Amino acid sequence: MNTILSVEHMEKYYGNKGNITKAVDDISFEVEEGEYMGIMGASGSGKTTLLNCISTIDTVTAGHIYIEGKDITALNSKKLSRFRREKLGFIFQDFNLLDTLTAFENIALALTIIKTPVSQIEPMVMDVAQKLEITEVLRKYPYQMSGGQKQRVASARAIVTRPSLVLADEPTGALDSKSSRMLLESFETLNHMMGATILMVTHDAFAASYCKRILFIKDGKIFNELVKGNQSRKEFFNKIIEVVTLLGGDNNNVL
16 A cells, blocks of 8 residues: 655744744654544644644644655745645635635636646536535535535535545534534545545544544644554544543543
């Protein structure tokens, strides 16, 4: 199996000599092709900083990040922008859809940016829309959709270009329980049917239970790792809760 993401001794510091905060402190891990991996940790643990560096939104202080063997920490801004467009898909908590475009146009825009031939755009949009069960909203604008529908449209936009890695930042954070469940089932579809490699940061143990593997971050370091294996989702959820308890503090700060 191919290694899609390799993080090697990554460090991210903020501040100056007198007051340095180690947001990420010597973290190393790999994500294989087709994995659905979660990252959990309390607020301030460094998980969002880690995701921002992987997504090229932020830069590392030390260490290296390889995506499909390419060291993204060594790319200049022009090459980085191209790499981001062609290799990464993003799913945000607040959807980030363009209000003046329909769902179809929001999804198609991702293909237009990478210069996909016009004849291929509609079939590609329809294919991912059918898999995520959003064909009925393709002609609607964001204000006409529910939160769950908007997030599935955002997911379709992220995956339609067939990126090497899909990065999801608290994707269920703005959704009710029913919409969250539908979105997470959609992620399973992306992972199983389309072979998407997904890295998801979440506070939510229920959302994390859909993953195949979870890294727990504490004080900028890897605290623990869980692999789902043959466990049921309920069994895996209980294991997640056990680790959250070990992390200490109020569960509400972690979940």
